[in-house]
Amino acid sequence: MEEKLYSSFVDATRNVFNSMLNISEISVRAAEHFNCDDEVDIAIGIAGDLQGEVIYRFPAPTSLNMVQIMSGMQFERIDAFVTSAMAELANIISGNVFTSLSNNDMKCNILPPVECNLDEKNGYKVKTSCCICTTIGQIGLEIRLK
Amino acid sequence: MLWKDNYQLGVSLIDEQHKELFRRVESFLRVLRSNNCWDEKIPQINETLEFMKRYVVEHFHDEEEYQLRIGYPGYEAHKKRHDGMVNYVQEVSRQYQQLGNNEQLMQQFGGRLMAWLINHVVIEDQRIADYVGKKGMD
Numbered sequence: 399m400e401e402k403l404y405s406s407f408v409d410a411t412r413n414v415f416n417s418m419l420n421i422s423e424i425s426v427r428a429a430e431h432f433n434c435d436d437e438v439d440i441a442i443g444i445a446g447d448l449q450g451e452v453i454y455r456f457p458a459p460t461s462l463n464m465v466q467i468m469s470g471m472q473f474e475r476i477d478a479f480v481t482s483a484m485a486e487l488a489n490i491i492s493g494n495v496f497t498s499l500s501n502n503d504m505k506c507n508i509l510p511p512v513e514c515n516l517d518e519k520n521g522y523k524v525k526t527s528c529c530i531c532t533t534i535g536q537i538g539l540e541i542r543l544k
Numbered sequence: 545m546l547w548k549d550n551y552q553l554g555v556s557l558i559d560e561q562h563k564e565l566f567r568r569v570e571s572f573l574r575v576l577r578s579n580n581c582w583d584e585k586i587p588q589i590n591e592t593l594e595f596m597k598r599y600v601v602e603h604f605h606d607e608e609e610y611q612l613r614i615g616y617p618g619y620e621a622h623k624k625r626h627d628g629m630v631n632y633v634q635e636v637s638r639q640y641q642q643l644g645n646n647e648q649l650m651q652q653f654g655g656r657l658m659a660w661l662i663n664h665v666v667i668e669d670q671r672i673a674d675y676v677g678k679k680g681m682d
Contacts (some may be wrong), residue, residue, distance in 0.1 A: 406585040417666045418659075420550055465655070470570075471577055478648050479577070482655030490663045496623055 443509030460535030599617035
């Protein structure tokens with residue numbers, strides 16, 4: 399199940415990048431390749447048949463590139479507009495994952511996105527993470543399930 | 545530009561409405577993101593916000609009428625998504641008034657609206673276009 403969930407998130411991220419940002423070159427690497435110290439972290443809680451959270455780590459340059467592509471405007475720094483756009487993208491990707499899983503009788507709900515500080519919370523049985531590499535920067539993805 | 549040619553669905557009625565909707569949202573975002581100080585922007589923000597609120601509702605209504613007319617099977621689910629956004633817009637508007645023209649809230653609103661709208665058009669509305677194509681309508 400964890401493997402299916404992980405690949406569903408990667409596929410959904412790929413689809414959203416392709417359709418919303420017109421970016422099709424995406425590769426997945428081990429989490430160790432994720433290299434960033436200035437990022438927007440967005441957590442989406444998972445409830446139902448699976449419980450836990452998925453955390454999207456958007457480095458500042460990736461976030462700025464994404465909003466620039468979407469808006470056609472220049473963005474110089476991370477602010478409430480950029481963070482909110484990243485939160486909505488995380489919400490969209492997660493919504494697509496759980497809609498597709500519900501077709502396989504997996505009933506889960508997602509909670510509204512919240513900006514979070516990445517920490518090492520205990521109590522999760524499963525932790526999967528990876529680095530998604532695109533032509534406009536990396537994204538870190540971390541899935542934590544109870 | 546906010547509108548990109550690859551957002552076109554190939555259904556002329558919807559595409560024309562989308563272009564207009566994106567034009568309105570873009571003009572709102574340009575005011576929101578301009579370098580002027582917030583106090584100077586407030587009158588224009590308030591004016592464009594009010595106008596855009598009405599336009600979003602009108603556009604969704606027109607799109608729903610079209611879906612009913614063509615017998616689109618995903619009408620209920622699509623309307624639910626529209627209603628969710630309309631409720632969000634109304635709630636933000638209420639909070640904005642209550643908080644006295646808060647800039648942070650309006651910036652959050654702008655970021656979410658932009659991402660939501662693009663996804664809605666390229667993913668959700670594409671399904672309507674697929675249905676129209678399958679049925680050989682326009």
